[in-house]
Amino acid sequence: MPERRGRSPVMHDVARLAGVSHQTVSRVLNAHRGIRPETEARVRAAIAELGYRRNTSARALVTHSSRLVGVLTTVPDHPDTARALVGIERALRAAGRTLLFAGTAPEELAASAERLFGHALEGCVALVPGQEGELAAVKGPPPTVVVDAPPAHAALTVRADQRGGAYALTRHLLDLGHRTVHHVAGTAPGHAARTEGWRQALREAGAPEPEAVAGAETGTETESGTGAGSGPGTGHTAGLVLAARRAAGEEVTAVLAADDHIALGLLHAFTESGLRVPGQVSVAGFGDRPEAAHLCPALTTASADPAEVGEAAVRLLLAEPEEREGAGANPEQDRAVTALLLPVRLRVRRSTGPPPARRPR
Amino acid sequence: MPERRGRSPVMHDVARLAGVSHQTVSRVLNAHRGIRPETEARVRAAIAELGYRRNTSARALVTHSSRLVGVLTTVPDHPDTARALVGIERALRAAGRTLLFAGTAPEELAASAERLFGHALEGCVALVPGQEGELAAVKGPPPTVVVDAPPAHAALTVRADQRGGAYALTRHLLDLGHRTVHHVAGTAPGHAARTEGWRQALREAGAPEPEAVAGAETGTETESGTGAGSGPGTGHTAGLVLAARRAAGEEVTAVLAADDHIALGLLHAFTESGLRVPGQVSVAGFGDRPEAAHLCPALTTASADPAEVGEAAVRLLLAEPEEREGAGANPEQDRAVTALLLPVRLRVRRSTGPPPARRPR
DNA sequence: TTGTAGGCGTTATCAA
DNA sequence: TTGATAACGCCTACAA
Numbered sequence: 180m181p182e183r184r185g186r187s188p189v190m191h192d193v194a195r196l197a198g199v200s201h202q203t204v205s206r207v208l209n210a211h212r213g214i215r216p217e218t219e220a221r222v223r224a225a226i227a228e229l230g231y232r233r234n235t236s237a238r239a240l241v242t243h244s245s246r247l248v249g250v251l252t253t254v255p256d257h258p259d260t261a262r263a264l265v266g267i268e269r270a271l272r273a274a275g276r277t278l279l280f281a282g283t284a285p286e287e288l289a290a291s292a293e294r295l296f297g298h299a300l301e302g303c304v305a306l307v308p309g310q311e312g313e314l315a316a317v318k319g320p321p322p323t324v325v326v327d328a329p330p331a332h333a334a335l336t337v338r339a340d341q342r343g344g345a346y347a348l349t350r351h352l353l354d355l356g357h358r359t360v361h362h363v364a365g366t367a368p369g370h371a372a373r374t375e376g377w378r379q380a381l382r383e384a385g386a387p388e389p390e391a392v393a394g395a396e397t398g399t400e401t402e403s404g405t406g407a408g409s410g411p412g413t414g415h416t417a418g419l420v421l422a423a424r425r426a427a428g429e430e431v432t433a434v435l436a437a438d439d440h441i442a443l444g445l446l447h448a449f450t451e452s453g454l455r456v457p458g459q460v461s462v463a464g465f466g467d468r469p470e471a472a473h474l475c476p477a478l479t480t481a482s483a484d485p486a487e488v489g490e491a492a493v494r495l496l497l498a499e500p501e502e503r504e505g506a507g508a509n510p511e512q513d514r515a516v517t518a519l520l521l522p523v524r525l526r527v528r529r530s531t532g533p534p535p536a537r538r539p540r
Numbered sequence: 541m542p543e544r545r546g547r548s549p550v551m552h553d554v555a556r557l558a559g560v561s562h563q564t565v566s567r568v569l570n571a572h573r574g575i576r577p578e579t580e581a582r583v584r585a586a587i588a589e590l591g592y593r594r595n596t597s598a599r600a601l602v603t604h605s606s607r608l609v610g611v612l613t614t615v616p617d618h619p620d621t622a623r624a625l626v627g628i629e630r631a632l633r634a635a636g637r638t639l640l641f642a643g644t645a646p647e648e649l650a651a652s653a654e655r656l657f658g659h660a661l662e663g664c665v666a667l668v669p670g671q672e673g674e675l676a677a678v679k680g681p682p683p684t685v686v687v688d689a690p691p692a693h694a695a696l697t698v699r700a701d702q703r704g705g706a707y708a709l710t711r712h713l714l715d716l717g718h719r720t721v722h723h724v725a726g727t728a729p730g731h732a733a734r735t736e737g738w739r740q741a742l743r744e745a746g747a748p749e750p751e752a753v754a755g756a757e758t759g760t761e762t763e764s765g766t767g768a769g770s771g772p773g774t775g776h777t778a779g780l781v782l783a784a785r786r787a788a789g790e791e792v793t794a795v796l797a798a799d800d801h802i803a804l805g806l807l808h809a810f811t812e813s814g815l816r817v818p819g820q821v822s823v824a825g826f827g828d829r830p831e832a833a834h835l836c837p838a839l840t841t842a843s844a845d846p847a848e849v850g851e852a853a854v855r856l857l858l859a860e861p862e863e864r865e866g867a868g869a870n871p872e873q874d875r876a877v878t879a880l881l882l883p884v885r886l887r888v889r890r891s892t893g894p895p896p897a898r899r900p901r
Numbered sequence: 902t903t904g905t906a907g908g909c910g911t912t913a914t915c916a917a
Numbered sequence: 918t919t920g921a922t923a924a925c926g927c928c929t930a931c932a933a
Contacts, residue, residue, distance in 0.1 A: 187681075189909095189910055189911090190910065190911065191910080199919075199920085200919070200920045200921075201910090201911085201920095202912090202913095202919070202920060202921080203918090203919065203920080205911070205912060205913095206918095206919090208911095209912080213918060213919090214918070214919090215918065215919090218918080218919085232654070232658055233658070233910085233911075234601070234660075234909085234910050234911070235658050235659050235660065236597045236598075236600035236601040236606060236659075236660055236909085236910080236911090237597075237601050237909070237910035237911040237912085237925090238910080238911055238912075239597035239911090239925095240595070240597040240598050240601055240909090240910080240911070240912095240925050240926065240927090241910085241911050241912045241913080241924075241925045241926095242911085242912070242925090243925085245596075245597060247640075247659075250641075255622075255625065255626045255629060256622070256623065256626050258619070258622070258830070260622070261616075261617070261619070261621070261622030261625075262617065264616065264622075264625075264641070264643070265616045265617050265643060268616060268641065268642065268643045272642075272644070272652070272655075277640060277642065277655060277656065277659065278640065278641045278642070279608075279638060279639065279640055279641075280611075280625070280629065280639045280640075280641045281629065281633075281638065281639070282625070282626060282629045283633070291633070293593070294633075294638055295638065296593075297593055297594070297596050298596045298597075298606075298608075298638065299595070299596060299597055320548075469619070469830050469831065470830065470831055470833070470834040472831070473831040473834045473835055474834055475836040550925095550926055550927085551926065551927065552926085560903075560904090561903070561904045561905080562904095562926090562927085563903070563904060563905080563928085563929095564902090564903060564904080566927070566928060566929095567902095567903090570928085574902060574903090575902075575903090576902065576903090579902080579903085594926085594927080595925085595926050595927070597925085597926080597927095598909090598925070598926035598927040598928090599926080599927060599928080600927095601909050601910065601911090601925090601926080601927075601928095602908080602909050602926085602927055602928050602929080603909090603927085603928075604909085902933105903932105903933080904931105904932080904933075905930105905931085905932075905933090906929105906930090906931085906932095907928105907929090907930085907931105908927105908928095908929095908930105909926105909927090909928090909929105910925105911924105911925085912923105912924090912925085913922100913923085913924085913925105914921105914922085914923080914924100915920105915921090915922085915923095916919105916920085916921080916922100917918105917919085917920075917921095
């Protein structure tokens, strides 16, 4: 007998033990039809007895696919990335795939993509907020789903419904009794859609439409969750402006910030100005950063569950392109869906409440 | 010429273009010595021109190693996991390795390990807090580093210096002027060492050693960062006990909790009892959970940087076993270091301060 | 210093 | 229904 001492068993060993050829073993493993049940049983028994496992590399070599799906991100330390990873992994596991991860600085994005693509990826999920330019580096042969791709981007993408979320948040404040809702806008990708949702809600409700305050947001939404850097001045300045307007007689009872960072600045500014939240002013954020639940008061905000976003991205990635006539040249063209819009859900907490009574009833 | 139309170039193509054999190309790629510089230049030029990349699967097939390192965890949604991932990935990238990730429920740990090990891993980092039993599933041929393995566990491991951290935290409180420091103990793995560090600091300072309060911690430290579940009752009960003791005349001016969760409960209980933190009682936690910085008041705590822990784990994993006489049978036996102890650093924030003045000076 | 031959473990194609 | 044989792309001997 050939020496099979240290090495782990291979297909040939299983075949010999089952008294068949290695081909038959392969067929059993790949669920080919036309195998006599009793043959299959013998093969399975041999597999179990030997503790045999297929060699992934050999399989990938001949298959040209490794059943590996890559995740490429420029924001590995963003809390939403971690949460998305959980969803991605869950979907991948269900599909029998394994997750390859690369977190990298934007400058090294291309190099990291190379490294990832080198592993015969079956597909790739890109968590790359920021500018369109960065995404160019991710163009690869394996199909790629970009999470929250900019509107212009033509790739497969899963997006959170920013506009709908802002709409719902505004609606929530109006329903609490506020005559209108002020807004501090941001400049990060996706913030514009939030501003639109806010305006739309006001318009439909026939509420006054105050001008949005510019948040001078410097793209800090992609920063680490520990709040390092960023500093004040974000929503803080806007908060002081609004407090001043209120002192001057304007009716400012509810403010929707373009993101939780800005909302935090608002909270500070209002507290400094002696305004109680939510007693005198309600504040809502957007994005549901982890700390939002632990602020004083806990922040009402909204977000799409990052895990769900991740799951959806994988499902979109792994969905078989519809087999239409002439399919094959460009699989992405043959899909039924190339962009998914995920609902944004409200997280109502303590920072929003009814407006102060204007006069005793 | 053989048809080379759609397919990506292989080593043979490079060889033909450079006018050498594919062996020479392989030698260049693997930095073998004894290649004429001009030959190497031609090869490199051909590689660049063709945009050639080695096929990882073929390489792994013959090499029996994929330059892939696995990360296996039962707590994929723990914030420290995300932070560790960043460090792991950084170290891996520097070493030219790629990261394979599997997050899973404890029950499926063995299956996930199987799936991971199936990819010819070069090594594995296990983020598996909790019971020793779970770790048994991770026993695999590839060398594995367990992060924060239980003391008894014999594998390669990287541990945070729990004892030293608790010592430093206690020292910090004593230095602020507190006569002694109370302690709420926990039951999660690693908590016992924290209690030891606390006691040691008191003893060395000659401070009174109050009995530790049992925190009745139900292992919530492994839960998600959003605080779902866990509920009150953790440190809350202990806080009420301490507040009562204080009301009864005992000098309780500083409390070290076994973790941030317990500390949060303490904060609630003290606030309920009308005690100002840190005005009347100082509170310190342990673990630096992300929300600690955003509590009111922000929590003084301590932790080893998870990213650093991750980096250290990878370095330990990839460190070549020292080549001693008789090496080879069990590589782990031949290492200079099998357990690394990482420093725990203080994060002093607003929840600790000097004790209230006993009498006017 | 370079080239030739063989095999890594699997899947696909043919023939039986 | 099953078995032989040839790839898949690379690396490690050995030969030149």
